[in-house]
Structure formats: structure tokens, C-alpha cells
Amino acid sequence: MLIYLMMDIDGENMDRRPSRTTNFPEVTIDFRADLPASKSPFPFSLVRIKRFEGPVHRLIACLRLQLKMDGEELTEQETALYDRQIRVWGVDAQRRLSKSHILVSGMKGSVVEFCKNIVLAGIGSLTLTDNRMVTEEALLSNFLIPPDENMYSGRSLAELCCDSLKNFNPMVHVSVEKGDLLSFDEDFYDKFDAVVVSCCSFTAKRTINEKCRRRPKRIAFYTVDCRDACGEIFVDLQKYNYMQKKLDDTIECQLQYPSFEEAVAAPWTSLPKKVTKLYYAMRVIEGFEESEGRNSGEVSISDLPCVLKMRNELCKKQSLNESHIPDSLLERLLLAGTSEHPPVCAIIGGILGQEAIKAISGKGDPLKNFFFFDAEDGKGIIEDINSSH
Amino acid sequence: MASEQQAQAIKNAKVLMVGAGGIGCELLKTLALSGFQDIHIIDMDTIEVSNLNRQFLFRQSHVGQSKAKVAREAVLGFRPHINIAASHANVKDPEFNVEFFKQFNVVLNGLDNLDARRYVNRLSLAAEVPLVESGTTGFLGQVTVHVKSKTECYECQTKPNPKTYPVCTITSTPSKFVHCIVWAKDLLFAKLFGDKNLENDLYVHSNDTSSSSENAEDVFERREGEDPEKYGRRIYDHVFGHNIEAALAMEETWKNRNRPKPIYSRDVLPDKLVQQNENLDKNFTVDNPLSVSAMTSLGLRNPQDVWSLVENTRILLESLKLFLRKREKEIGSLVFEKDDQLAVEFVTAAANIRAASFGISMHSLFEAKGISGNIVHAVATTNAIIAGLIVIEATKILQNDVKNCRVTYCLEHPSKKMLLMPVEPFEPNKSCFVCSEAPLSLEVNTYHTTLRNFVEKIVKAKLGMNLPLIMLGSSLLYEVGDGLEEDTVANYEANLEKVLAELPSPVVSGTKLTIEDFQQELSCDISIKHREEFDEEKEPDGMLLSGWTKSSTSVVSQSVPLEREDNEHVQWSNQ
Numbered sequence A: 001m002l003i004y005l006m007m008d009i010d011g012e013n014m015d016r017r018p019s020r021t022t023n024f025p026e027v028t029i030d031f032r033a034d035l036p037a038s039k040s041p042f043p044f045s046l047v048r049i050k051r052f053e054g055p056v057h058r059l060i061a062c063l064r065l066q067l068k069m070d071g072e073e074l075t076e077q078e079t080a081l082y083d084r085q086i087r088v089w090g091v092d093a094q095r096r097l098s099k100s101h102i103l104v105s106g107m108k109g110s111v112v113e114f115c116k117n118i119v120l121a122g123i124g125s126l127t128l129t130d131n132r133m134v135t136e137e138a139l140l141s142n143f144l145i146p147p148d149e150n151m152y153s154g155r156s157l158a159e160l161c162c163d164s165l166k167n168f169n170p171m172v173h174v175s176v177e178k179g180d181l182l183s184f185d186e187d188f189y190d191k192f193d194a195v196v197v198s199c200c201s202f203t204a205k206r207t208i209n210e211k212c213r214r215r216p217k218r219i220a221f222y223t224v225d226c227r228d229a230c231g232e233i234f235v236d237l238q239k240y241n242y243m244q245k246k247l248d249d250t251i252e253c254q255l256q257y258p259s260f261e262e263a264v265a266a267p268w269t270s271l272p273k274k275v276t277k278l279y280y281a282m283r284v285i286e287g288f289e290e291s292e293g294r295n296s297g298e299v300s301i302s303d304l305p306c307v308l309k310m311r312n313e314l315c316k317k318q319s320l321n322e323s324h325i326p327d328s329l330l331e332r333l334l335l336a337g338t339s340e341h342p343p344v345c346a347i348i349g350g351i352l353g354q355e356a357i358k359a360i361s362g363k364g365d366p367l368k369n370f371f372f373f374d375a376e377d378g379k380g381i382i383e384d385i386n387s388s389h
Numbered sequence B: 001m002a003s004e005q006q007a008q009a010i011k012n013a014k015v016l017m018v019g020a021g022g023i024g025c026e027l028l029k030t031l032a033l034s035g036f037q038d039i040h041i042i043d044m045d046t047i048e049v050s051n052l053n054r055q056f057l058f059r060q061s062h063v064g065q066s067k068a069k070v071a072r073e074a075v076l077g078f079r080p081h082i083n084i085a086a087s088h089a090n091v092k093d094p095e096f097n098v099e100f101f102k103q104f105n106v107v108l109n110g111l112d113n114l115d116a117r118r119y120v121n122r123l124s125l126a127a128e129v130p131l132v133e134s135g136t137t138g139f140l141g142q143v144t145v146h147v148k149s150k151t152e153c154y155e156c157q158t159k160p161n162p163k164t165y166p167v168c169t170i171t172s173t174p175s176k177f178v179h180c181i182v183w184a185k186d187l188l189f190a191k192l193f194g195d196k197n198l199e200n201d202l203y204v205h206s207n208d209t210s211s212s213s214e215n216a217e218d219v220f221e222r223r224e225g226e227d228p229e230k231y232g233r234r235i236y237d238h239v240f241g242h243n244i245e246a247a248l249a250m251e252e253t254w255k256n257r258n259r260p261k262p263i264y265s266r267d268v269l270p271d272k273l274v275q276q277n278e279n280l281d282k283n284f285t286v287d288n289p290l291s292v293s294a295m296t297s298l299g300l301r302n303p304q305d306v307w308s309l310v311e312n313t314r315i316l317l318e319s320l321k322l323f324l325r326k327r328e329k330e331i332g333s334l335v336f337e338k339d340d341q342l343a344v345e346f347v348t349a350a351a352n353i354r355a356a357s358f359g360i361s362m363h364s365l366f367e368a369k370g371i372s373g374n375i376v377h378a379v380a381t382t383n384a385i386i387a388g389l390i391v392i393e394a395t396k397i398l399q400n401d402v403k404n405c406r407v408t409y410c411l412e413h414p415s416k417k418m419l420l421m422p423v424e425p426f427e428p429n430k431s432c433f434v435c436s437e438a439p440l441s442l443e444v445n446t447y448h449t450t451l452r453n454f455v456e457k458i459v460k461a462k463l464g465m466n467l468p469l470i471m472l473g474s475s476l477l478y479e480v481g482d483g484l485e486e487d488t489v490a491n492y493e494a495n496l497e498k499v500l501a502e503l504p505s506p507v508v509s510g511t512k513l514t515i516e517d518f519q520q521e522l523s524c525d526i527s528i529k530h531r532e533e534f535d536e537e538k539e540p541d542g543m544l545l546s547g548w549t550k551s552s553t554s555v556v557s558q559s560v561p562l563e564r565e566d567n568e569h570v571q572w573s574n575q
């Protein structure tokens, strides 16, 4: 008997071994190797039922199981280690995680937290880029680097973090990519399912986001920044389909994300009234750093007059009342400079970890498309910023 | 950047951290990075493999070691000059008394059980040290702040009791898989392998109808020289076949329910099939009794698979056989343990066969283990977020900024755009017996209830007192503690067996009892009210404690996470 079988997203990785008889002793099925799903114009595959005796619902259950099995089973070691989280997101999600590859750039507090979280969660591989050498300040909020000069001198932040992260979970492959983030070719990004950038300029964010967007496969893109006790996450999942759970029902949903450039180009007057002040303040500081050619966070309180001037100009241009971006908030963000607030890094790195896990596993509602946290009021807010408001 | 004042407050603070598990590891790291210099950690647990996916201070090589001690070492690795003390001990040990608590500026909880939380709450109140309490389940979490007389205490709102199920739901009318698990674990497993002297309701509804052919008491005993396979099939047929048929005879029960179908082993698994597997004993080289496995014998590998009825039957018979052959010495004293592979296999198979009989869907061993072992769902990210929030609240407390403290919920789905939602802490509950010392009242049958029952089910279980002292006016009825005279102890022992109304100072309707626990510096009054009748299903203790009502209703519309209890879903009332 031949049956057309609809494949899921990971169809090409589907298990093509005969169905394991422990589950369904009454069924033996074969995938037809002469028509690989990836070459087929349709998302279908041919399945041959070799032997089948028993009720039809057993056959259907067996085919369903085959569909679910994208890739190998988890090993006993993996099942034991990931037991508690498999109980949260299921074994399929765990399998997808273990085959995923993530690139991060800018090894500061919130990114270090993020790396810890996803390495523990059991992704396939993590690639780190950050050529900077260790500074006193970098040590302050980084629990991956031993404060022993003999151990860290002459090595980059990425190399040092890599050593520690490897220890967190021997099942995850952690490596360092040397070189400047902006210098990587576009096809370099093909290796990854998600890219996280931090501590970089507006131009760098925009450029890398565009490179990811031009690739044939979808690459989840995130930026993350912490200033003072505030944090911001930006998410671009391009066109994203996922199953949304509503009570006992699951419905298929699609989200369309704008790029970083498109999102921040949204006219301020078009945004909902109650958008957090933090969104505007971050854009002002970002714009200031960009115009002055500064690195991210390379600001101080002495920049306040220039920043206020920039705020006023921007507000005028965007027809927004200046009170939406209070002086005190800008002052706070400038005072912080490149220093970090560890509890906020933990919170931002935690939310970002959760989001990457959602995007990779296809489980759970992803946030669209900005997240803000300010320890001052304790709120963690999602904002949907796009030009189509 | 932290202000100078904030940095100073953090630097000078002495912090007590209770729990070095999921939240604890994250918390210790974030405290150290934030500049805290003086931290004392208490945790009685040792490291397990299933901790390693989130308790990132621990490695495979640490399995079996003290969590508190390994966490301390790991954090000193990146912050060598701070002062961390680690106690591998139970926070309820007498050394952690009020005096001990008083040396700290703030107490931070990363605990996983109600009992320890209550204890820390009481000690923090008595020592007048602010407490930051926390909990997570999956993607949900919460951080609450408790400052004496300014905010509610941890116990101001009654905590949901561990889920209990009526006896008859378990013994005769299961409708959910969890009911089958409870039956398999607390009744069948306990009956066959546990302490024979313990009460067991396994045949509440079976012996009255089928007692003519066999004496029900003997059914579960293995007969002299009985073949393990035969014994297994006899048990199988009795519980899944005869008992169900006997229950079916009671027409009343099934008027509005689906009738279960009896299952006999020979129908599922003809003898012929068994013989083929007879030689398949792959367990003969196993040394560790906890790794003896029926799945291994039968070549079943994936714990995620849902077994067929045939497979469940095989597993049940095989696991019973393995208990008899490999672990005979333990029979009679076994207690179900989630890490005991063979026990989990037995319970999974038994629950599944019962489920099949009652038309309830069957589950995998992985799922059954989660339900029977009350396994907490946990991920690293939520714990990291919650730990960050704890440090933010602790920092406010240390700067005497209690009015800006918040209770924060970490949500899975945004509410008013928020994933992290802060709300103002509630006021203390005036009728809380813990922080407001409000009186309680107890309805009880004073002629039926013994003092022992009252001590166990009310004073210990409900009021959470460890070393209680019970007084009626000036006369002592009961007391626990060191240094008591021998004859006093004998007196108290005798009192325990007496019903309330027949104590030396009779406890009757209108009596006011005073109960104290010196360790917790807690005292409360209970007014006794006599009542004749109690509903066995709804009030299985035969007592009803009241007086401490909910203070205010939560402003959170979305269902908020509550700390999962160790024994949350699979406890049930067994009078």
C-alpha cells in the first residue's frame, strides 16, 4: 500500500528507518527513497506500508509517530539530563533544540546570561564572536571569567567565555569565530538558526539584520542592550508560523516581523500612545552614538547637553512632546556608560533565552518585536513597533 | 550603574539564602556579581543529574555532593574575595533559631516546599528580618516581599492544600489518569511491596461481594512455592478482572458513569507468548537494585513511548517477577520512589492497565513518572529571571525603601503587554494566626478524636509547628522537647491516646487551647467546638479548622503561578 504523507518543517531530517516494532508491532512501514522530500515539489512524501494487521487507528497513530520523529531519538543521557525541561516543552522541542546552531556577538552581561541559558537548555552548537580583550569592567558582570590575570591575559573575551561555557554542558559544541562581525560574508550566516548581537552600533545591527534576511532560510535575529538598570531586546523572526495553544485547541498562527531598520523607521506619531519612554530614549542615545561615531555605551554624563539637543531635534522632527523622553531618564542611561546592572542582565538574558528557545522549538508565543525592562518600576513590557500602525 | 548609597548598602549587607537549587544557583551568582560580600547559604540537598540542566554551578562530577558547599566553591571561583558560608543542613534544625536569623539584614528564599517556607516565614517574623520569597514552575514564577507589620506574611493567605482525592474515586470510580496512578502507587504497590501493617483500602469495595470464594486478605500473599509468573497472573486477574466484575455488580455506581471492562491476563497475553520471553532475563549482571528494569528485560527502550495493553501486561508481570527474584529482601518495606526504575515501571503498567479498563487514555513511563513522583517542571531561564528580581527587591529593602517594594509575577502570556508584572504588596491580614496572632476555631468530635490525632493533623500538619506545647489554662496537656522528666513524657504519651473530652483537663465545647512553639516563637489560641458528625469524603480528618480567612483577592486576572508542592498532585485523603 502506498500513502502520501504530509511532512513537517523538518521533513528532510525525518527518520527513514522502518517503524520501530516496539510501538506498533502490527505495522511495518518504509519511506520510498526514490523520491526524497527535499527534491519533491510538494510537501509530501511517499510511504510504503509493508505489513499491516490491526485496527486503522493503530496505523494512523503509527504514521503520526513517524511524522513526529524528525531526527534521532534523544539518548538516555540526554533524557536524564533534560528531564525537567522536557516536562515543560516536550521531547520534540528538545530534539529541535539539540540540532540548532546559534551565533552571538558581544560577550557582556546579558549575552553571557543568554549563553548560559541556552547551553544549559542543550542547543546543538554555540558560536561566540568578540575580539575585545578582558578589562576590569568586563570582569565585573561576567561570571565566566576567572579573575586571575595569568589565565586571561592575551586572550579575547570570546575565547575565555568559550572555555567556561563548554563546561556547563559537554553535549553542546561551543566555539569561537575570530574576526569582525561586519566582515563576515553573507553566507557565513547560513550555518545558524539564530543570531544575537549586542554591544554594537546602529549600523552594525542594521547590516547584520539585512544579511540574515537575504538568506534563503529563515534566521532568527535578536539585538540586546542593557544600559543602567534598563534593558531592550529586539526580535526579527521574519515570517514566522507557529502553533498557538488556546485551552485545548491549537491553531496555526503567522506573524510578520519588520526588520530592525523598518521598525525604528516607524514614525513616532504612528506609535500607540502608551509606548514605553524607554523605546524613545534608547533611540536618542543610539542616534547620538551613531552620529558621533562612538561605540555602544561609550557615553558619559558630560554628553548630556548634546544628547538633550538631539532629543529636542528628534522630537520636533517626529512631532512628539519632549516630555515623552524625560531628562532624568536620559541622564540615567548616560551615567551608566558601559557599566552593567547584573540583576537586569539576568532578567534580559533570561527573557532572550526563552525567546530563542521558543523560536527554535516552534513552541509557545514569541514576543513581537521589542521587550523592555526597567528595574526602577519593575515592569517587563512587550511593544509591537512597526510602520504599519 | 548603582548609586553610591546603593553600593554601600549592598556591601554592608549580611544575607541569608535558603535553598541552593534552581533559583538558589542563579541567586548566588547574581548576588555575587551585584557586589554582595557576606552570604550564608543553607541547603540540605545533594546534587542529582536532573539538576544539571539548570543549576549551572554544578557539574556531572559533583553528583552526590552538598548543593550549598559546591555552589559556594563555584561562586568563589569568579569572586574569590567575598565571604560565603555554606551549611549542608535542614533550615529547620535547631541551630537556625531566632538568634541565628537576627544576624541578617534580609532573608532570601529559593525553596521548593511549603513546610520549609512556613518555617522561614515564622523565623523571619520572630527575628524581624525582611523576607523575599520566590517560586517557579516552568515559565511561570513569582517574587514576593514580606516585611513584618508592613506587608502580608507568607502565610497571610491560605495556601492551596495538596490536592487530595476522595477514597472512592481512587478505589472504584477513577476518571483521570492521575487517579489510576494514585491507585497503582498508594494501593497496589504499597499492598504488594510495602509495610503490611499499614492501612490499605485496596479492596474496600471488593471483599464484600467476592469474599465467598477467597479470603481477600490472602489474595496478595504469595503462596508457599508459588511460581512467580502464576502469582503475578493471579494478582493481575484479581485486581483487573474479579474486582472490576465485583464492582460492576453494584448497578447504582454505574448509572451515570461508563462501565469499566474487566481485563484478564490470559485474554491479553496467552501463556504461549510468555514462554518465548522466559529466557530473556538481561538483568542478571545488574548490581544496583535501583537499576533493575523490566523494560531492559523486554527490550523496550524509549520512556516516551506509550505501551500497548500487551506491553503493559508484560511489564507488570515482569517487574513483579524481578521484585521477587532480585529484590526479595526489600519486599515488605518498600516505599515508592521516583528514582526506583522498577517501581516506576510497575506503577506505570498497573496504572495503564487500570486506565484501559476504565476507558482512560494510557500514558508513557516518562509521563507516569512525572505524575507519580510529583516532578517539578523547571527551566533555567525562569529561575534566572526570578533571581534577578529577588536581588532588585532585596536591594530596595537594604536601602530602607520598603514602600517601593513590589510583588512581581513572571507570566507565560503577556497581561496588559507585561511579561513581568509588578504589583504592590498586600497589607498584613488581620486574621492571620501567624503574623497577627489571631485566634482560630476548631470543630471536632471531642469524644472520638484523640489528642494524637489533634497533634498530628492540626498542630503539625495545619499549623506547621515542630515542637508544640499545648496548654489548657495553666495545665500542660502535651509538650515536645529535650530535657523532659521521664514520668512527664510517660504522662504525655498516655494523654496522646486519650480522646479530647477525657483528658486530665477535659477539652470540650467552649474550651480555649493555647498552642506554642518556642523554636518558632509562635503562639496561637484555638477555641474548641464540639460537633457529632463529619463528612468522611469532604472532611476526612474529622476536624474543621477555621478562622484565618483570605485577606484580599489578587489583582492579577491571569492565573498566577504558585509554588508547586512536593506532594501536590498525588496526595489523597486516607482516613
Ligand SMILES: [Zn+2]
Pocket (backbone or CB within 6 Å): B152, B153, B154, B155, B156, B157, B428, B429, B432, B433, B434, B435, B436
Ligand atoms: Zn500573616
